[in-house]
Amino acid sequence: MIFQCSDLERALRTPELLPEMRAHAARCETCGRQLYLWTEISRLAPELHREWESPFLWERIRSALAAEASSRRPSPAWRWMLAAAAVALFAVWLARPWQSGSARDLLTDAALQEVQQTEAAYTHSIDRLSALAAPGLQQSPSPVAAVYREKLVLLDSAIADLKANAENNRYNGYLQAELASLYRDKQKTLRDWLTQNAKRN
Amino acid sequence: MRNGTRILLTCCCATAAFARDEIKRDFQQTTALPAGRMLRVVHSLGNVTVRTQAKAELSVQAAIHCSAGRAEEARIFCGQIQIRVDESPTGVVVRTQYPHTDGFTGWRNLSYSVSLDITMPETAPLELRNRFGAVTVQNLHAAAKIDNGNGRVTLLNGRGRQRIDNSFGDVEVRTNEGDVTVVNSNGMVTASDITGTLEIGNGFGDVRVSNIGRGLTIHSGNGKVDVEHVTGISQISDSFGDVRVWDAKAGVTVRNQNGKVEAKEVTGSADLSTSFSTVNFSRMGKDVTVRGQNASVTGAGVGGSVNAETSFGVVDLREIKGGARVIAGNTEIRLSDIEGEVYAKTSFAGITVLSAGGPITVESANGSVTAVPKPGPCKPVSLATSFAPIRVTVPPNAGYNVTGKTTFAHIHSAVEMTVSGDISAEQITGKIGSGGCELRLMNQNGGIDILKSR
Secondary structure (H helix, E strand, O other): OOOOHHHHHHHHHOHHHHHHHHHHHHHOHHHHHHHHHHHHHHHHHHHHOOOOOOOOHHHHHHHHHHHHHHHHOOOHHHHHHHHHHHHHHHHHHHHOOOOOOHHHOEOOHHHHHHHHHHHHHHHHHHHHHHHHHHHHHHHOOOHHHHHHHHHHHHHHHHHHHHHHHHHOOOOEHHHHHHHHHHHHHHHHHHHHHHHHHHHHO | OHHHHHHHHHHHHHHHHHOOEEEEEEEEEEEEOOOOOEEEEEOOOOOEEEEEEOOOEEEEEEEEEEEEOOHHHHHHHHHHOEEEEEEEOOEEEEEEEOOOOOHHHOOOOOEEEEEEEEEEEOOOOEEEEEEOOOEEEEOOOOOEEEEEEOOOEEEEEEEOOEEEEEEOOOEEEEEEEOOEEEEEEOOOEEEEEEOOOEEEEEEOOOEEEEEEOOOEEEEEEOOOEEEEEEOOOEEEEOOOOOEEEEEEOOOEEEEOOOOOEEEEEEOOOEEEEEEOOEEEEEEEOOOEEEEEEOOEEEEEEEOOOEEEEEEOOOEEEEEEOOOEEEEEEOOOEEEEEEOOOEEEEEEOOOEEEEEEOOOEEEEEEOOOEEEEEOOOOOOOEEEEEEOOOEEEEEOOOOOEEEEEEOOOOOEEEOOOOEEOOOOOOOEEEEEEOOOOEEEEEEEEOOOEEEEEOO
């Protein structure tokens, strides 16, 4: 066999090749240096060996293995959501709905889906804020409360108007942006009221 | 690698599945618009941009966008959107007409928008109505009436009387030779460099105004008002928002509620009021009147007199060329460097008058009174309170006819005095120097100290 440096690792695992490898290393400077390093590691490694008690190690390994096994279990919903998110991100990136200009006057399906998800998140947040704000806001006789009530009525009416228009023109980017802006305004109004009410109390 | 390929394939398939066809159709029409004739625009669902030219010609360009599940559907629908340019007895009407898209007409899953780009004669009046889109008008040298909803309105370099009505959108007017009226709700209003009068009505939005050549009227609700450099009379009303006026060459009236009022460098007289907040003014040319409820009042550097009424808020006035008349309740009054007459009244808090050049009258209850008249010819001083001390510092070489009276306390004078009549610790009558001005000190359950000026 014509011995080469790339054969070193194989020779270390195969005792029969060791004499030939040593002979080659004696002539070859590169292999000689590598063989010297391996020999030194083999010599010093046993001295570095330490042992200590670790009674819970196996339990931890076992529970970690169990958790990993359960997370690897096929989950259609999880996979579907991951795929949907990837698709949505990719499609949104392709559509680039955040770009202004006439090219983006109308939304793509994916962009609309994003918008609807955002709207749902806003609605959810607003519902929660409304539930928190409603008791104080409706009952308070203060002029501040009256102003907030007036503003919320105004916003609700504008939201209803916009939604009615967006119903038959769902992909119109402007309508959807305006709707989002009104939701933001309503969310902020409710938040402001809650903050102010908390300060007063 | 296999997973990556699968994801890419999935994305491509999904994109293909999401594919939605979009059609764009352009419209262009030019027509004559002779001098003296007006342009009316009725539009919705898209932006409108109006530019002007010297020619008596109207040019209308429209970009019509439609999208649908199939290109053919979008194309047919786009074809049915009409931009009508019609002559009318008064001028030309540009109108955007959309087909009905409710469920009964067969049009479903469609979307559309139209943006208008108009070039019109610069001297033709404009009447523009739009909804769900922004409006920009520039270089129009004639009157305009813009009625918009759910969109921003911008008017630049105009000339003539302009009126803008808007809701749910900001309004900006930059440079106009002539009067401007803006009525907005739920949006910010900005106006600058207006040579004529400016009138703004706004609910639920801030107002920012600068360089107004003539009168200014602002009725705002629930928003901040910021005014700078106004030549004419300013009248501002607001609630739940701070009002700031800086550099007004004529009179200023501010009526606020639940918001701060700040006025600086007002050449004319000022009438400022608020509640549950503060009034602050400085470098004022003429008289200042302040009405507050639960409001503190701070002022410095006034060319005229100050007349202030408030409750539950400290009043602190300095460097007033005229007089100061302050009526407060349950709050402290501090007045210094007042050239004219001082009248101060409060309860349950102290009154301090320092370096007053004119007559001093103080009526207090349950609060201390400290008065230091300015050196020079004497002026009458009348101080009254209860359950708290009175301290008056007499200027050097001033002559007073002194009348002092208290109960359950003592009168002490560090100033030499010629006493006449009965002598007691609670009552004194006499003269400081050769007499002259009246020094009347009335207290109940509180001491009286007559001190010498250092």
